[in-house]
Amino acid sequence: MxxxxxxxPQPTAAELVDWLRGRVAAQTGRPAAEIDADVPLNDYGLxxxxxxxxxxxxxxxxxIEVEPTVMWDNTSLAPLADxxxxxxxxx
Amino acid sequence: xxxxxARWPTGLPGVLDDAIEAAAAPxxxxxxxxxxxxxxxxxxxxDACAVLDEHAMARAYVPxxxxxxxxxxxxLVAALRTVARRDVxxxxxxxxxxxxxxxxxxxxxxxxxxxxxxxxxxxxxxSWGLTEPGHGSDLLAGRLTAExxxxxxxxxxxxxxxxxxxxxxxxxxxxxxxxPEGGPRGFGLLLVDKATLPPGSWSPLPKEPTHGIxxxxxxxxxxxxxxxxxxxxxxxxxxxxDVVLRSLQLxxxxxxxxxxxxxxxxxxxxxxxxxxxxxxxxxxxxxxxxxxxxGRAAASLALADAASLLAARAAHCLTGEMSVxxxxxxAGVPEIVxxxxxxxxxxxxxxxxxxxxxxxxxxxxxxxxxxxxAVFDGSTAxxxxxxxxxxxxxxxxxxxxxxxxxxxxxxxxxxxxxxLDFGALRLFSRTGCSVVQALPDAVGRLAALAAAGDVPPxxxxxxxALATEATAVADAMAxxxxxxxxxxxxxxxxxxxxxxCFAGAAAxxxxxxxxxxxxRVTSLTAALERALELLRPGHEAPEEAYxxxxxxxxxxxxxxxx
Ligand SMILES: Cc1cc2nc3c(=O)[nH]c(=O)nc-3n(C[C@H](O)[C@H](O)[C@H](O)COP(=O)(O)OP(=O)(O)OC[C@H]3O[C@@H](n4cnc5c(N)ncnc54)[C@H](O)[C@@H]3O)c2cc1C
Numbered sequence: 001m002x003x004x005x006x007x008x009p010q011p012t013a014a015e016l017v018d019w020l021r022g023r024v025a026a027q028t029g030r031p032a033a034e035i036d037a038d039v040p041l042n043d044y045g046l047x048x049x050x051x052x053x054x055x056x057x058x059x060x061x062x063x064i065e066v067e068p069t070v071m072w073d074n075t076s077l078a079p080l081a082d083x084x085x086x087x088x089x090x091x
Numbered sequence: 092x093x094x095x096x097a098r099w100p101t102g103l104p105g106v107l108d109d110a111i112e113a114a115a116a117p118x119x120x121x122x123x124x125x126x127x128x129x130x131x132x133x134x135x136x137x138d139a140c141a142v143l144d145e146h147a148m149a150r151a152y153v154p155x156x157x158x159x160x161x162x163x164x165x166x167l168v169a170a171l172r173t174v175a176r177r178d179v180x181x182x183x184x185x186x187x188x189x190x191x192x193x194x195x196x197x198x199x200x201x202x203x204x205x206x207x208x209x210x211x212x213x214x215x216x217x218s219w220g221l222t223e224p225g226h227g228s229d230l231l232a233g234r235l236t237a238e239x240x241x242x243x244x245x246x247x248x249x250x251x252x253x254x255x256x257x258x259x260x261x262x263x264x265x266x267x268x269x270x271p272e273g274g275p276r277g278f279g280l281l282l283v284d285k286a287t288l289p290p291g292s293w294s295p296l297p298k299e300p301t302h303g304i305x306x307x308x309x310x311x312x313x314x315x316x317x318x319x320x321x322x323x324x325x326x327x328x329x330x331x332x333d334v335v336l337r338s339l340q341l342x343x344x345x346x347x348x349x350x351x352x353x354x355x356x357x358x359x360x361x362x363x364x365x366x367x368x369x370x371x372x373x374x375x376x377x378x379x380x381x382x383x384x385x386g387r388a389a390a391s392l393a394l395a396d397a398a399s400l401l402a403a404r405a406a407h408c409l410t411g412e413m414s415v416x417x418x419x420x421x422a423g424v425p426e427i428v429x430x431x432x433x434x435x436x437x438x439x440x441x442x443x444x445x446x447x448x449x450x451x452x453x454x455x456x457x458x459x460x461x462x463x464x465a466v467f468d469g470s471t472a473x474x475x476x477x478x479x480x481x482x483x484x485x486x487x488x489x490x491x492x493x494x495x496x497x498x499x500x501x502x503x504x505x506x507x508x509x510x511l512d513f514g515a516l517r518l519f520s521r522t523g524c525s526v527v528q529a530l531p532d533a534v535g536r537l538a539a540l541a542a543a544g545d546v547p548p549x550x551x552x553x554x555x556a557l558a559t560e561a562t563a564v565a566d567a568m569a570x571x572x573x574x575x576x577x578x579x580x581x582x583x584x585x586x587x588x589x590x591x592c593f594a595g596a597a598a599x600x601x602x603x604x605x606x607x608x609x610x611r612v613t614s615l616t617a618a619l620e621r622a623l624e625l626l627r628p629g630h631e632a633p634e635e636a637y638x639x640x641x642x643x644x645x646x647x648x649x650x651x652x653x
Contacts, residue, residue, distance in 0.1 A: 027572050045577045048231060048275035048332065050476065052414075052519035056484035059521070068518035069333060072275035 008062055010088055016081040023057050024077070037077040048072055062088045103151055103160050104169040110146045111177050114139070126178050127451040129306045133298075135259070136306050139181040143174065149211050152189040154196055155510060157208035163508050164341065164403040168348040175352020176359075179460035180304045182349055187255045189345060190468065191217030191264045193338040194280050197513045198326035207282070210262065218260040219342070219468075220251035220312070221335065228473045230266065230332060231274065235314070237267035237281055237328075243321040245269075245281060250296065252311030255467075258295040259308045261285060266335055269328040278331030281323045283314075292317035303459030337516040339469060340413035343421035344406055346468050347399040353461040354392045354428040360454050361385060361435040362644050364442055375438075384438045386637025387624075389644055390617035391431035394625075395424045397601050397618055398594035401526060407508035408501040410515035415481055415524040416593075422474040423590025425465040427625065432458055475586035479571065479578055481519055485589070486569035488523030489561065492531055499525045503604040527589070530558045530596040533603055546606050550599075553619040557595040560626045564588045588626060595622030613639045 011019065017037050025032035028044050035044060041051060051071040058066055064087045074080035115121040120138035129136050151167040153159030160166045167189065175182035188211060195207045211217065226232040235249025251257065251265060263283050270277035285293065296311030326334045362385055368375040375381050402420040406413055436443035439454055446452035465471045488494075501509070502525075538551040567585045598618040605611060617640050620632040 028577065029572060047229075047576060049336065050480045050576075053480045053483050056481070056519060056521075060484075060487070065521075069275075072332070075274070 011062075011085075013081055013085060016084060016088075017077050019061070020054075020058075020077045020081060023054055027053065035077070037081070040075040041071075041077070042075065048075075058084060062091070064088055064091050102162060102166060103147070104166065104173050106146050107143065107148065107170055108173050110142055111173065114142045115177065121177050121181075123451040123453045126180070126453070127446070127456065130180065130456055131305075131446075133300060133305045135308055136178065136181045136184060139178060140185050143181070143185050144214050147212075148174075148185060149188065149214060152186075152192055153208045153211055154204075154513075157196075157204055158212055159208070161507065163511050164344065164406045165400065165508060167345055168351075168399060168403045171345065171348035172352040172355070175349045176355040177352075179349055179353050179356075179457055180306050182352060183255065183304050183460070183463070184307045186345070186349075187219060187260075188215070188217045190219040190342045191256075191260070191262065193219075193341050194264050194325045194334050195282060197338050197341075197516065198280070198330065198334040199282075200322075203282070203322065203325065207262075215261040216256050216259055218254055218256040218263045220254050220257070220263045220265040222251065222253065224250055224252045224311075228470060230335060231278065233266055233268060233273075233278070235265065235267045236271070237265075237269050237279055237319075240318055245279075245319050245321075245323065247281070247283070247293075247314035247317040247319065250311055250313040252296050253299050253309050254311050256308050257312045258298065258310040263312065264325070266331050269331070275332050276329035278335075279328040280325045280331045280334050281319055282325055283317070283319055283323060288314075288317045288319070291315075301463075303456075303462050305459075333518070336414075336518055337513075340417040340516055341406060341511075342468055343417040343474065344399075344402045344413070346464055347395070347402065347420050347424040349464045350425045350428040350461065351392070351396055351399055353457050353464070354388075354395060354431055356457050357432045357435045357454060358385070358388050358392060358644070360450055360457075361388070361438050364439055364449060381438060382641055383637060384434050385644060386617070386640040387621065387632075388431040388435050389614075389640035390621040390632075390637050391427055393614040393640075394594050394598060394618035394621045395427045395431075397598040397615065398427075398590075399424055401502060401597040401601065404502045404508055405498075405526070407511050409495055409498040409522075409525055410512055411517045412495070412498075412520040412522055412524055413516055414518060415478065415485065415520045416526070418469075418474040418478040418481075419524070419590045419593045421469060422471045422478070422586065423594060425461070426471060426587070427591075427594065429461065429465065430625075432461060472583065475583045476578060478586045478589065479582045481523075482568040482571050482582070482585075484519070484521075485523045485527075486565045489528055489565035489568075492528055493522070494525035494528040494532075495522050496525075496529075499529055499600070502526075503600045505605060524593065526596050526600060527561055527593050530554070530561050530592070530599060533596070533599050534558050536603055537599065540603070540606055546602070546612060547616060550602065550612075550616055550619065553616070553623060554599045556623050557592065557599065557619065557626070560588070560623070561592040561596070564592055591622055591625045595619055595626070598622065610643065614643065 021032045021035045052068050055068050074083050111121050150160045151170045155161050171186050223233050237245040265281050269279040293314050298310045365376040402416045405416045442449040443454050534554045537554050540546045541548045541551045571582045598615045602615040620636045
């Protein structure tokens with residue numbers, strides 16, 4: 001996992017939101033442009049019990065460990081990106 | 092074979108087995124006629140439960156460090172299976188206390204854990220209240236509220252239904268809305284002691300007539316301003332979903348014991364029938380088709396047993412992977428067993444259908460009883476959905492072949508399991524599923540054993556074929572998009588195939604761990620044959636593949652628990 005991930009540089013908030021948007025789009029089959037960073041993921045069909053796949057992708061991409069419950073404490077992409085930026089900076 | 096009482100000859104499953112055997116004498120609470128009579132009258136099997144209480148069954152529901160049995164989840168699975176192979180209704184009725192207690196083991200304070208352990212060891216009945224009228228699988232749809240009171244406690248309003256033991260139970264774990272808006276942080280879990288509630292603040296809902304487990308207390312409970320103290324909360328007020336999802340990883344694993352018991356019972360009844368049934372101048376048991384059906388059913392059970400045993404051991408040795416493992420076995424094991432039961436029903440002909448013939452209609456009763464296993468504690472579809480959610484990580488890790496070598500070595504070994512670290516249960520597995528990911532590696536090692544003449548050459552052949560299937564499944568998983576409620580049906584089929592890969596991998600790894608035990612090798616090889624049949628549509632195991640299982644069936648009870 002680490003060879004791939006340590007190379008991902010520190011993203012800006014906008015870059016991180018864009019990447020997350022792309023993942024949610026891929027998972028839900030919607031165009032990325034439709035995913036609003038301030039709308040709860042639940043509204044796009046990702047129920048709370050079924051959001052952990054995204055969590056695994058985040059860990060993999062940025063080489064960090066996140067508590068799956070970060071997805072519950074931040075239910076849309078903008079606050080989620082904020083929570084993740086600190087973790088990525090600290091890796 | 093490996094999952095049963097013989098592992099604990101002096102432990103609880105052995106003690107229970109003897110006690111149940113004695114109680115199965117004519118007129119006794121475990122005699123089939125007694126079960127049939129209670130079933131017909133929809134009457135609770137109180138005397139059978141009393142036998143289990145007398146022999147301290149509850150010790151299997153409590154962690155070792157709190158006074159429970161030393162063998163952890165594997166010992167609990169063996170104990171409940173021993174009950175279920177006589178009467179699934181009794182196992183469901185009694186075993187529920189484990190389900191209701193788990194949240195406290197997972198997230199309770201030291202004081203809460205000690206207090207509940209004492210109650211359970213004293214025989215208290217605990218139920219597990221998630222479902223509400225109108226809301227089942229969708230845990231966050233529940234309306235029952237737990238509002239704060241002035242003195243720091245909570246006031247419960249709403250109903251839980253249908254709930255096993257809701258009426259008979261002393262305590263109930265309740266998932267309740269702690270924030271009006273709900274959401275993943277808006278639910279808490281409360282352990283409610285019915286005896287301490289103000290009179291009039293709760294009432295039982297009537298027993299529901301059911302298709303199977305007719306004698307069980309399937310009812311409900313309604314709270315109207317029921318006040319509970321602050322320490323009723325298990326975990327924080329917003330931790331309910333987290334605690335429930337981690338608890339389900341253990342309860343779902345243990346549910347497989349009900350299927351193992353039901354399957355064993357079905358096989359025993361069908362074998363006895365075939366041995367005694369004279370036809371065409373011979374016995375049914377001598378007809379090649381009957382032999383095939385019985386042998387294949389025995390192989391299915393060996394396969395289910397391998398999956399269940401390894402899952403129960405994984406709870407102790409690969410704890411962080413239980414989000415995958417529990418979903419895999421809760422969906423896969425009841426289905427593999429149900430297919431076997433269906434085949435056996437056909438062999439029994441009329442006797443699988445008549446309610447008063449052949450062992451007092453025990454077969455049709457177990458067949459009805461077993462249906463519930465795929466429904467409660469998360470249906471097959473719900474478990475598959477949660478598995479699909481983990482597909483991307485599983486696919487990626489399968490490609491790399493990485494796995495937790497140390498944890499897996501402990502899981503497949505025969506020795507005692509380490510204590511279960513409840514805090515290590517995670518909402519999703521970081522290391523995927525070591526059992527499946529280790530399959531390619533096991534192929535090479537089995538081939539080396541076969542080359543040295545230590546296992547039959549068929550074993551690495553089968554393991555290699557299974558590894559090929561697992562790779563194809565991993566490719567399908569990589570292509571899937573885990574889309575929550577919009578998941579396409581094809582992904583559920585992929586999940587089913589992954590479950591069968593897990594079961595096959597479990598059989599291969601257990602065989603590899605102890606290739607010297609001939610009986611075990613025979614039954615695990617048959618399990619591998621069956622796994623491949625289940626994975627390859629149209630593929631049939633070679634003609635003689637299941638014949639060795641027939642020999643071990645000659646003494647059914649001994650073989651299957653040995
Ligand atoms: C005998 C018996 C005893 C029970 N005991 C208890 C108990 O002790 N405690 C308790 O809390 N509950 C108990 N239940 C309730 C049981 O757990 C629920 O019936 C179960 O959770 C399903 O809920 P539901 O029936 O409302 O179906 P629904 O949730 O309405 O589901 C309807 C259908 O949709 C499928 N489905 C659900 N989610 C998904 C998904 N994500 N993807 C695809 N398909 C999906 C289901 O598999 C089902 O086929 C018991 C039920 C019975 C029959």
